[in-house]
Amino acid sequence: MKAMSEITYKPGREPHSRETRRIFRNIDRVGYNPSIECFIEDGGYETLKKAVAMEPAAIIDEVKKSGLRGRGGAGFPTGVKWTFIPKGNTKPVYLVCNCDESEPGTFKDRFIVHQDPHQLIEGMIIACYAVQAHYAIIYMREEFPEAAEIVRKALAEAEERNFLGKNILGSGYDLKIILHRGAGAYICGEETGLINSIEGVRPYPRIKPPFFPAAIGLYGCPTIVNNVESLCQVRQVLMRGGEAYAADGSTRSPGTRIIGVSGDVQRPGYYEIISGSITYGELLYDLCGGPKPGRTFKAIIPGGASAKVMRCDEVLKGRNPDGSVRKMTIFDVPMDLDSIAQHGSMSGSGGVIVMDDSRSMPEMLRNLNRFFAWESCGQCTPCREGNPWMLKLSTRICEGKAAPEDVDLLKSVADNICGRTVCAFGEACSWPVQAFTTKFREEFLALTKPINALKPHNPETAEARKYLTRED
Amino acid sequence: MTMTEQPDVIEVLAEAKPSPGEKYYPPFEVTPELTEKAKEYIAMYPEGKELSAVLPLIHLVQEKHGFICPQSVLWIAETCRSTPIHVQGIVSFYPGIRTRCPGKWHIRVCHTIACALSGGEELLTYICEKIGVDPKTMTDAEPMAVSEDGLWSIEAVECLANCGFGPNIMINDTLYSQMDRAKVDALVAEYSKKA
Numbered sequence: 001m002k003a004m005s006e007i008t009y010k011p012g013r014e015p016h017s018r019e020t021r022r023i024f025r026n027i028d029r030v031g032y033n034p035s036i037e038c039f040i041e042d043g044g045y046e047t048l049k050k051a052v053a054m055e056p057a058a059i060i061d062e063v064k065k066s067g068l069r070g071r072g073g074a075g076f077p078t079g080v081k082w083t084f085i086p087k088g089n090t091k092p093v094y095l096v097c098n099c100d101e102s103e104p105g106t107f108k109d110r111f112i113v114h115q116d117p118h119q120l121i122e123g124m125i126i127a128c129y130a131v132q133a134h135y136a137i138i139y140m141r142e143e144f145p146e147a148a149e150i151v152r153k154a155l156a157e158a159e160e161r162n163f164l165g166k167n168i169l170g171s172g173y174d175l176k177i178i179l180h181r182g183a184g185a186y187i188c189g190e191e192t193g194l195i196n197s198i199e200g201v202r203p204y205p206r207i208k209p210p211f212f213p214a215a216i217g218l219y220g221c222p223t224i225v226n227n228v229e230s231l232c233q234v235r236q237v238l239m240r241g242g243e244a245y246a247a248d249g250s251t252r253s254p255g256t257r258i259i260g261v262s263g264d265v266q267r268p269g270y271y272e273i274i275s276g277s278i279t280y281g282e283l284l285y286d287l288c289g290g291p292k293p294g295r296t297f298k299a300i301i302p303g304g305a306s307a308k309v310m311r312c313d314e315v316l317k318g319r320n321p322d323g324s325v326r327k328m329t330i331f332d333v334p335m336d337l338d339s340i341a342q343h344g345s346m347s348g349s350g351g352v353i354v355m356d357d358s359r360s361m362p363e364m365l366r367n368l369n370r371f372f373a374w375e376s377c378g379q380c381t382p383c384r385e386g387n388p389w390m391l392k393l394s395t396r397i398c399e400g401k402a403a404p405e406d407v408d409l410l411k412s413v414a415d416n417i418c419g420r421t422v423c424a425f426g427e428a429c430s431w432p433v434q435a436f437t438t439k440f441r442e443e444f445l446a447l448t449k450p451i452n453a454l455k456p457h458n459p460e461t462a463e464a465r466k467y468l469t470r471e472d
Numbered sequence: 473m474t475m476t477e478q479p480d481v482i483e484v485l486a487e488a489k490p491s492p493g494e495k496y497y498p499p500f501e502v503t504p505e506l507t508e509k510a511k512e513y514i515a516m517y518p519e520g521k522e523l524s525a526v527l528p529l530i531h532l533v534q535e536k537h538g539f540i541c542p543q544s545v546l547w548i549a550e551t552c553r554s555t556p557i558h559v560q561g562i563v564s565f566y567p568g569i570r571t572r573c574p575g576k577w578h579i580r581v582c583h584t585i586a587c588a589l590s591g592g593e594e595l596l597t598y599i600c601e602k603i604g605v606d607p608k609t610m611t612d613a614e615p616m617a618v619s620e621d622g623l624w625s626i627e628a629v630e631c632l633a634n635c636g637f638g639p640n641i642m643i644n645d646t647l648y649s650q651m652d653r654a655k656v657d658a659l660v661a662e663y664s665k666k667a
Binding site for chain 1: 516517518521523524525526527528530531552554558561562565566567568569580583584585586588589590612629630631632633634635636637638642645646647
């Protein structure tokens with residue numbers, strides 16, 4: 001395995017000095033291609049050899065010890081998820097890799113499956129061995145047709161070398177991995193929706209408690225659904241050892257995280273950092289190079305489109321190590337899975353969307369409302385009916401045709417969707433509305449005066465517009 | 473197009489004419505190769521779970537014939553031992569499955585928040601103008617617009633998962649990121665030559 005310093009990256013894609021590239025080690029690397037030769041040369045499939053010599057229970061213990069948490073958005077401990085398979089289970093166990101990356105703002109899995117598919121496959125084989133699954137599925141979103149070909153080829157290569165198939169590396173363990181392509185539905189990223197999609201029925205999410213997929217999942221059998229990055233992290237855990245893995249980064253969410261930054265920054269892109277080692281301010285000002293010339297940051301969506309938006313000038317309360325309270329802003333919040341949750345948002349899948357002062361917040365919300373209205377699966381009435389209603393309301397506000405009461409109505413629709421649906425989509429669609437209308441209320445109210453809606457949005461007029469509402 | 477101006481779905485579907493793109497794709501027919509390939513797909517799934525192959529079969533038909541026609545729905549239903557109404561339910565659910573033939577080159581333009589921040593919406597209007605389609609014909613009922621000559625079709629899609637490098641567009645199976653007007657001009661010229 002080559003040392004990090006010996007690797008050259010494509011121009012413009014070099015890692016920042018504060019990054020730690022583990023999962024993304026081979027992404028945009030000069031001279032690296034998705035073939036198995038490249039991967040083996042880089043130390044690939046060595047961890048698998050180590051893993052198949054271990055007891056499956058020992059691997060689960062190692063992953064539990066590492067404190068690895070899922071990277072799909074919910075942050076559920078991976079090792080704990082694996083133990084949810086009922087004891088004394090006689091049915092086959094399935095493992096599904098969730099590669100339906102469709103949360104706006106998140107784009108980490110794309111690079112793994114396009115450029116380093118064997119890393120995922122190795123992680124997947126280890127995970128399958130740990131839960132003793134003999135059949136696994138990679139659920140790939142429809143928008144990755146090239147990746148589907150790359151992964152199919154990689155699976156064939158792995159099978160040729162006996163990393164897959166019958167009696168893997170002489171261990172007596174069999175595994176078959178297939179690739180299943182979705183067809184462009186956001187809801188298939190929800191694990192039970194994804195299972196229904198594989199079963200060949202309309203991908204409506206299932207009611208989760210009391211039966212989680214780990215007990216009753218695909219074809220009624222225990223099924224483990226893990227995100228692409230989580231499975232790659234499993235490989236890292238085995239490579240480093242659980243305790244060594246847990247030593248890096250914040251105590252409650254150790255290891256590295258891949259952050260995707262998009263929107264109004266100088267250098268948007270992906271960054272792999274040790275969890276909690278930097279703050280949002282350091283990410284945006286150091287790694288991403290700050291705002292575009294002449295602009296200032298206005299708002300940050302810290303974890304994919306469904307996370308609550310944070311105002312950059314909002315004063316947050318932080319706790320010092322000695323227990324005293326200090327004032328801070330979003331820029332002082334460390335980038336781990338939990339810190340931002342204390343301030344009312346979530347870190348989710350690590351997609352940071354940044355907006356500067358040239359952006360109109362009602363416009364941004366309208367865009368998000370359109371996304372959620374388009375993607376609602378239609379199973380639960382509050383979400384199916386509420387989303388187009390919210391889109392109509394926010395469109396009306398943006399067009400200057402709304403009354404000030406419509407802003408409150410918009411929020412109340414969101415409040416009535418949240419918590420009243422089968423899956424988390426209800427929360428995902430209502431959190432942005434609640435946060436935008438509360439935190440940028442003055443912008444919404446300003447647009448209810450028709451003359452304001454006609455003016456272009458810019459920082460100079462924003463101040464003046466604030467006071468010109470119908471309420472005057 | 474805003475939600476408030478949406479035309480009636482039934483009216484749109486009733487008025488739908490055959491797409492000019494159909495001349496670039498062979499009409500659907502059941503060939504021995506297709507049956508062979510279908511068997512291969514069904515064999516991928518555990519025994520007795522033919523229904524799981526419905527999405528792979530839909531992709532198989534769509535890749536070759538451009539869209540899912542009523543005849544292919546019947547064939548898919550028969551092949552995975554299901555009913556046509558069930559398959560139609562799947563076809564109508566997913567945004568990635570088309571019931572109208574696209575042009576030879578199908579452009580998908582992302583206009584979700586991250587791409588919109590980098591100019592996806594303006595780019596969508598520009599590409600429509602460039603390939604000669606009216607953006608007003610793209611509605612929720614029929615999100616795809618096909619040019620008169622059937623060479624191009626365009627569709628506004630939600631999130632292509634390359635948010636950091638927007639605006640993103642896809643032409644058939646290839647993703648193009650960090651697009652601007654000049655790059656679109658060059659691509660349209662390049663693909664027109666291929667045709």
